[in-house]
Amino acid sequence: MALMTAKQYEESLRELNLNVYMFGKKLQNVVDDPMIRPSMNAVAATYELAHQPEYEHLMTARSHLTGEKVNRFTHIHQCVDDLVKKSKMGRLLGRLTGCCFQRCVGMDALNALSIVTYNTDQKHGTKYYDRFLDYLRHVQEKDLTCDGAMTDPKGHRGVPPHKQPDPDHFVRVVDEQSDGIIIRGAKAHQTGAVNSHEIIVMPTLAMREEDRDYAVSFALPSDTKGIIYIVGRQSCDTRKLESGCMDRGNVLYGGHEALVVFENVFVPWDRVFMYKEHEMAGQLVESFAGYHRQSYACKVGVGDVLIGAAQLVAEYNGVAGAGHVKDKLIEMNHLNETLYCGCIACASEGYQEPSGTYSVDTLLANVHKQNVTRFPYEISRLAQDLAGGLMVTCPSEQDLNSPEVGHLVTKYLQAEPNTSMKDRMHVLRLIENLTLGAAAVGYLTESMHGAGSPQAQRVMISRRANMQEKVKAAKRLCGIEASD
Numbered sequence: 001m002a003l004m005t006a007k008q009y010e011e012s013l014r015e016l017n018l019n020v021y022m023f024g025k026k027l028q029n030v031v032d033d034p035m036i037r038p039s040m041n042a043v044a045a046t047y048e049l050a051h052q053p054e055y056e057h058l059m060t061a062r063s064h065l066t067g068e069k070v071n072r073f074t075h076i077h078q079c080v081d082d083l084v085k086k087s088k089m090g091r092l093l094g095r096l097t098g099c100c101f102q103r104c105v106g107m108d109a110l111n112a113l114s115i116v117t118y119n120t121d122q123k124h125g126t127k128y129y130d131r132f133l134d135y136l137r138h139v140q141e142k143d144l145t146c147d148g149a150m151t152d153p154k155g156h157r158g159v160p161p162h163k164q165p166d167p168d169h170f171v172r173v174v175d176e177q178s179d180g181i182i183i184r185g186a187k188a189h190q191t192g193a194v195n196s197h198e199i200i201v202m203p204t205l206a207m208r209e210e211d212r213d214y215a216v217s218f219a220l221p222s223d224t225k226g227i228i229y230i231v232g233r234q235s236c237d238t239r240k241l242e243s244g245c246m247d248r249g250n251v252l253y254g255g256h257e258a259l260v261v262f263e264n265v266f267v268p269w270d271r272v273f274m275y276k277e278h279e280m281a282g283q284l285v286e287s288f289a290g291y292h293r294q295s296y297a298c299k300v301g302v303g304d305v306l307i308g309a310a311q312l313v314a315e316y317n318g319v320a321g322a323g324h325v326k327d328k329l330i331e332m333n334h335l336n337e338t339l340y341c342g343c344i345a346c347a348s349e350g351y352q353e354p355s356g357t358y359s360v361d362t363l364l365a366n367v368h369k370q371n372v373t374r375f376p377y378e379i380s381r382l383a384q385d386l387a388g389g390l391m392v393t394c395p396s397e398q399d400l401n402s403p404e405v406g407h408l409v410t411k412y413l414q415a416e417p418n419t420s421m422k423d424r425m426h427v428l429r430l431i432e433n434l435t436l437g438a439a440a441v442g443y444l445t446e447s448m449h450g451a452g453s454p455q456a457q458r459v460m461i462s463r464r465a466n467m468q469e470k471v472k473a474a475k476r477l478c479g480i481e482a483s484d
């Protein structure tokens, strides 16, 4: 089965026996839970679109291992065109779902491992790359969704893993056996964790010799014994439990994150991709982060939705023709397309790594992500400006439908007379969802912290910007070079 359908994906999740907790209770049926379901729908869209002829060129690729058609989310980038298509796919799905569709972290983990397992073998004479390729073949053949798990809880941010008061604040090896290793610790903020078939664990920072027990990377089926998922809360999340769907804002899709705990979990050797080669941890972090910073092409697609919503609300309010409104929409588009330039540029300037995998240009990927930490906030500010205060004071859908007060809501919330008052409520809820509600988790806070907080990109920009070349250019033009 090289390409699953959305239905097959849903059924495959039913076969998993995940240990998931939410609101203090164990979930018996994860797939149909009304809180989780919208996020499952968003991942299902990555399967659905792969079967649609108009999107096939973006959503699928030829496996370099088997020559079979595979979902691009399981593909290893073989050329610059693959990288560019990855950015376009992210925008497409962001626009379709208006939220986080979760599957990119696994794709980015696979691509990073395809580079680093090869480099580790070259340096240490290990056999990780072949092991990784066997795993990749499995993921591609079954069309699996993988959770990319990098971020540890990290405890005291100022001290390295081996000096943490609680040694479990970074995922670590606690025992070695003839057939595998035992792992303990946790990964925080895991996007799409309970919608995933597999979990791919990577270290979260560059490591020194003293931290070698923490320099570990591996992959496991998501329902492996000892893995516990604790689903994170999102702003306005329990609106999904209410009757009606208008107040959810996004009536179709959503995202989720979870705290994933590893309670003495066994990992067989054939699923281990790094084992105490501490000096390779930093390379894996940088490679994953580069790819994932490119993946924030998704925010451009979500930005498309928010800009569309801002245009609509201006029409419903009867002010779409006003000069300042048009100008604000132009600014929103300018910022959003600037983001698009970044994710296309870092892909277009991609290059081949020794393993054959194509990597993004790291400097440009970091500049792109740095912009992502800012522009969605400004786009949101402008959308809230155009929405008016009603986006946070609007009565509920139940009030709209109430026999007692429904007519009052209808009368007083009507704006431009030729537009629908109910549609106005719908679009205000969508803007609320994207800028303050459940989708703001992905559109705003994840834009800030996902794939590393802003400072992480500034560190990379300072490392990758070629300052010597710039100084040389300046010296030459002002005549300093001639006097050297």
Ligand SMILES: Cc1cc2nc3c(=O)[nH]c(=O)nc-3n(C[C@H](O)[C@H](O)[C@H](O)COP(=O)(O)OP(=O)(O)OC[C@H]3O[C@@H](n4cnc5c(N)ncnc54)[C@H](O)[C@@H]3O)c2cc1C
Pocket (backbone or CB within 6 Å): 105, 148, 149, 150, 151, 153, 154, 157, 158, 187, 188, 189, 190, 191, 192, 257, 441, 442, 445, 446, 449, 450, 451, 452, 453, 454, 455, 456
């Ligand atoms: C919605 C969402 C989804 C995510 N999805 C995933 C996922 O699927 N997989 C995954 O692996 N990760 C995921 N992440 C995690 C993301 O990569 C982290 O949030 C990010 O790396 C920041 O880490 P943190 O949240 O622990 O913040 P912190 O590291 O606590 O950062 C808070 C502040 O402290 C600063 N700081 C931190 N450490 C230091 C230090 N040593 N010295 C000085 N300043 C410091 C930071 O710069 C920042 O300003 C997700 C995050 C979010 C918000």
Ligand code: SF4
Pocket (backbone or CB within 6 Å): 099, 100, 101, 102, 103, 104, 105, 191, 295, 296, 297, 298, 299, 442, 446, 450
């Ligand atoms: S935030 Fe964007 S890049 Fe990250 S997993 Fe979600 S959709 Fe993909």
